[in-house]
Amino acid sequence: MNHIPDDPAISLRLMAIYACLLAAGWTTEISAIQPTRWIHTTEADFATGELDHTMVTNLGDLKLAPQVKTIGRTPRKATVIYDLQTVDEEIYLAAGPEAKLLRHQNDSFDTVFTLASEQIFALDVYQGQLLMAISGSTSRLAVLDGDNTEILIELEGIRYIWDVIVDNQIIYVATGTDGKLLRIDLSHPAPADQDHHDPRVKVLLDTAQKNLLCLGRDAQGHVYTGTDIDGLIYRLNPDQDADPYVLYDAAEPEIAALLVLDNGTVYAGTADADQAKHGRLKGEARKETGRPHRGQDQNNGDRQEQNKPLSASPTLTKSSNTPDIKGTSHSTTTNDLASDSPALQKQNSNHKTQSIPAKNGAPSTEQYNELRQVTDAWLTEARKTAISDQPPHSTPESQASNPTRASSSTTSKKRNKRPQTRRKPGNAIYRIGTDHFVSEIFRESVMVLKILEDHGRLIVATGNEGQIFHLDPDAEETTILTALNAQQVPTIFAEGDRLLAATANPAMVVELHRGFAGQGQYTSQVLDASHVSQWGTMHVTAKIPPDTSMAVEVRSGNVEDPERAAWSHWSPVITLNHDPQVPPSTPQRVRIDAPNARFFQYRLGLNGHEHASPVVDRIQITYVLPNLKPRITEFQARYPGKQPGGTTQSKGKPKINATISKHESDLNLLWKARDDNGDQLIFTIECQLAGSDKWILIAEDLSTSAYKWNTNRMPDGRYILKVNASDRKDNAPHLARTATRLSDPILIDNTPPQWIAPHPIQIVDNHVTVKASVRDALSPIKEVHWAIDSHDDWHMVSPTDLIYDSTAEDIIITIPDLTPGAHVITIRAVDLVNNALYKAQFVRID
CATH class of the missing domain: 2.60.120.260 (Galactose-binding domain-like)
Known part of the structure; x- marks a missing residue:
């Protein structure tokens, strides 16, 4: 305002x-x-x-x-929703901390089944059926057939499945904690000999990072994955034997969300939990900065392609007959991996992944609490490790990335520690163009948990304040679509003209219409x-x-x-x-x-x-506003080096041969004034001699709050000064207001003391005695000195009452041992405002 x-x-x-x-x-x-x-x-x-x-x-x-409404009720024990998927217009939820598959029916979500010591972090659609990526001691892919589960494949040695992408009968799987990307070809039957390696499973990528958290795929078939700890984005071509390489090395330690467009443009969101803090990173924008011109860039076909929707239809649901362009992690807030998922319950949770010991049977409340403590302890240690291993910001914002070769499935998984570097606060979304040019399009004190494309714009789900952002990169526009009554929004799903968002802490599903309310x-x-x-x-x-x-x-x-x-x-x-x-x-x-x-x-x-x-x-x-009267809060008058009012502050016994201070006749007038309307003030200064009823103009039409007044032009006496402030410059004459303030009494004394000598000078032998009086009309006598023959050797004289405290002082000067001959005796008398009297007289010593 x-x-x-x-x-x-x-x-x-x-x-x-x-x-x-x-x-x-x-x-x-x-x-x-x-x-x-x-x-x-x-x-x-x-x-x-x-x-x-x-x-x-x-x-x-x-x-x-957008219009926002809650869809159905979730079971009381379900506090986390890891993923959401629709099949034949039915909504399914992967929920926790006690692993449940929920289905929306009759304005509520009913439990289809519950898993013991396992979790479902990712859902998809495979050949028209709900695909479930089940993580556990034996992770597996399964489909829901009615209310029954049909296992498609078991993945030996895989503890966690974080994300999946379906391409007809091929499924790409991002796993942990060994950081492997798998390609599973279900077009072939399962081998008869289950004791040997399943040829349907191929390891495309075996990284030095613990977990691959999210996946994306472009129209050319390239697969992209984001890692924890080092914040790397890998790109590889599953149909070629060429080694994968690192497309981008983010300064943040975790890539939690990927959106990959058909042409290979990548949007990568980071989720460093330590940077997810309450409030906005920079607060709301407080100034107008203009807005970009939205004309087409004829030289940037990559940019034009970005503004196209993912498909001709606004619906982003998956089909078993077309390549899946799903581009973000299902597990961005669940990679703590515990069934209790404390990362979704704590405002400042960490998102590093780690294996949690499985428990047999349905966990009890006590087991949940124990598991939470175990997870918290690991998170604390993992957070320290991630910080010490934080990678350098190898590709600054708005600089081209430098693709480097990554380890293949046969390369050693030793991970080299790299030095810490300073990084920006908050988490970011990076845009990586097809020319590998990197730009930062979003940074906030949130965790970026999922990104969807919506006709050239982005929908971003975040934590830990349940906010869903709408980004228009071309317009440089960022909007909080809604802030839900939950800590995290782990997943959002586009279906027709609506967006479905699933939350954690508490768990609920809300519907946002793509259009306006x-x-x-x-x-x-x-x-x-x-x-x-x-x-x-x-x-x-x-x-x-x-x-x-x-x-x-x-x-x-x-x-x-x-x-x-x-x-x-x-x-x-x-x-x-x-x-x-x-x-x-x-x-x-x-x-x-x-x-x-x-x-x-x-x-x-x-x-x-x-x-x-x-x-x-x-x-x-x-x-x-009412025209308020100006206010003058302070008015002082002082000579240079003196206290207000023109008096001199005593600083102890004067020095005998000290040079006297200069008499000052310029009086500094200082005042403080303000006008609550913001009107310009002009000032007038007047003075009044004590005992008079007349005010004498000193200065007028002053625009500053200081004035130097030369008092040599005024008769000696005690004065009162008056400063008037008026706002007439900004108001009509009959509406102007004034304020007045008086000074403390001011002494103007430009006349030196008088010398009164009723007795002649006495000379006895070579001793001279001078008896006299010094009088001043206004100021007390400050000091009297004498000197001989114009020498600068002044001698202090004490008054007869031994104290200078009045405007009249009697003095006796005795000068001994003068040499014979003529001499000049000079007497100097000074008053309190440094007016000086000099009296000289010849004497002869015979």
Whole structure:
């Protein structure tokens, strides 16, 4: 919110307001000609209000949000949903911590079966049936046939299956904790001899990292996988014998989500749990930065390809007859691997993977707690290991990556430790083009758990605050679609015109329509004008497409909290409709129908439909504050080196031969003043001699709060100074306000002391005695010295009462042992403001 002074010109409407106020007796209350404005135009401005089915982008656009509703109820013991899949319009969930397969029926999710000491982290569709990747002591792939499970293949030596991709009868499997990528060809029958290696299983990649967490595949058949610990992205061609290579080495230790487009463009999301913190990484955007031009780049066909949907149909469901373009990890929040999945329950959980001892039979609550403790202990150790082994940021943002050869299935799995390097806070989404050019398109204090493509834009599920982001890389636009009442969103799934999101802690499934909600509302924060004010005009800058509209309401009150005391009622609705004659960048004037008050609030009702929403770019409210009296909080007058008031601060016994200080006649006048309206102040200074009733002008039309006054032009005496502050420059003459402040008494003394010698100089032998009085009209005598024959050897004289404390002092000067001849005796008398008297006299010693 910005308070910005308006132009000096006064509109006819404001002139009319002033006339009405004057007639109503507001002459001394409402006066500021220069109005003030509240402006809401950035994400930070709108974020302070209340969003109801509305959302704000990082570019400061306010619009309708998707319609969100909860689908069904999950069993009480299910707190984590690892993956979600639809088959024949039925929704299936892989849930935990006690491994369950759930199916949506009759507005609830019922248990199909429960697994003991195993988990299901990934679901897919294989030949029209639900494919389940079951992790356990003997991991396996199975399909659901009715309510029964049919095992397709058992994977000996594989503890965890993190992700799968189905390509007809070939299934790619990302595993842990040995970091292997498997290619399983189910077009061949199982071997008769189960004791030998199953020829249907081929190890495509055997990495030095413990776990391969996510998979992706492009239209050319290349397979991509992301790792834990080192944050590597591998790419390989399963149909060729060429070694795979590292496509990108991220600074973050874990690649948890991959989205691979048909043309090989890769979006990689990281999930370092230590960087998932509450709140935004940089807060809401607080300034306008413009927006990119969305014209096509003729030289970047890769970029144009990115803006195409994954298929001609908006539906992203999988088919057993077409290659699966699924591109993200099913297990991004579950790679702690424990059935209790503490990583999904802790706000700052770690996502390194590790084998957890299996337990026989259905685990009890005590076993859950024990397993949680075991997992936590391992996570602590794994976190330390991951930090010490954190890779260098080999490919900075906006630099081309340097593909390097990776280990093949026959290469040693020894992993070399690399030095730590500094990295940015938060987690990121990197875009890797087909030319291997890397750019960072997103960074926030969240874990990126899954990424979906939606017609050139990205839908991003995150933790640990249950947020789903919408990214438009070309427009550089980031929006929080919704923040669910859960810690993590492990998976999202696109089906037709809706998105299904599954959460953890607590576990629930929500449906987000791809289009906009039909209605939404935005209520601003309570705006404080600081004083009772007159409201001007509200200007609304918005794009209102056909068949959409926006309703505007306002209210005001004199209590900050509208719920604590009565405000005015919301004003009658003013509706703004689509008008082809009004460009979106042209503000529309809205009359503010609210009583004069200190506090103000507005409410916007957005009405749209699935394909269009009003988009508010800027709200401006103009108001007129009462012209408040300026304030002068301090006024001092001092000579250089002296205390306020012109007096000298004593610093102990004076030095005998000290040179006297210069008499200062320039008096420094200093004051502090402010105007709560922000009006420019001009100052006038006057003085008054003690005992007089007349004020004498010293200076006028000053624009600064300091003035040097030469007092040599003034008669000696005690004065009072007065400074006047006026805001007449920014207000009409009859509406201007002034403030006055007086100084403490000021002494002006430019006259030296007088020498009074009623007795002649006495000379006895070679001794000279001088008796005299020193008098000053205003200032106490400070010191008296004498010197002989113009020498600079001054001798201190004490008064007869031994203390200089008054304007009249008697002195006796005795000068012994003068040599015969003529001499000059010089006497110097100085008052407290350094006016000096010099008295010289000839004497002769015979």
